[in-house]
Amino acid sequence: MFISKLAPIYMTGLIASVLASPLETLAVHTEGQALAKRAEGIHLVNCRTYSLVVYCSNDSNCNFFPSDANKCVPTKGILTWEIPNGLCAFNTGESFHWNIRSNAQSQENYSVVGSGNNNERGFVIRKDDKHVMFTDPNNGEQCSSIYYAV
Template identity: 50%
Template sequence: MKLAVIATFLAAALAMPSANDPTPVVERDEINIEARGELNERGNIVRRVEGVHLVNCPTYSLVVYCPNDGNCGTYPTGGNIVAYSYLAAWEGATYGATFTSGVTFSWNIYSNAQSYANYRNVGWGDNGYTSFVCRKDDKHTIFYNSAGGACKSIYYCLPGTWSSALLKREPQSTATPVVPPPATVSP
């Protein structure tokens, strides 16, 4: 009996994370979207799901659809892009972009999203078929435009749902007008 109690105690102690454990703690109201990926040869997570990036280039903004978000590193072609002739303010309201396919991607990013740490959940997206969780990106250069300007991913949205009460919303009606994001205000 004593041996069984000691074995149970030892097994429980070994299963508990230590203070030095580098494994990040995922909060209850977050989903670990990256778990849908797999590791590449360098040990980095490669996402194998569709994704939408809200991108700022030097003088204009883009909404970019990536059928395979793990390969979303070249300037998009065809109907996978909606371009704005200005730098967009992505935050603070529900905005939308309609692709040439007729699919509208709508999103709502917290007005204070830039104050959050990189990769944190900061909003939601929806294309009428799939719900998305939007996260603050690290503003890495996702691709270069034809003039050589760096286009940076500001937010990225991947399929998933977020159970936080702050983001509960009514499903969008197809009659909802598409509101493009406003231009940023120059200081």
């Protein structure tokens, strides 16, 4: 009886705290696993023969080959992402700058390894687990997320 009287009070407080939290901007991590990435995000991606910077307006729905406006090729071939002052310019006029520590690949998955920014705001860069994000429909190459910025 006592618990049933407290449940509505507890639920009201829980709902209020959830609504007050900016869930869209959080990347939730627990026990080394990424549970969700729910925000605008940028992935630094390696395919078999080339690298891409991929912009995702909703990072929790970003596992498909990007449109021309949402991808940028920073260099020919595979890029080593662990550099200061990395830059890629999208054909929309947007650009993404990044700084990733030289030892970033030796860090745990999902740990903070650098920072980045576009024309609007700053991003925290985390090491990703190299999961396959998409397959390039033009050549069949699988493309994996090496780092992500949210």
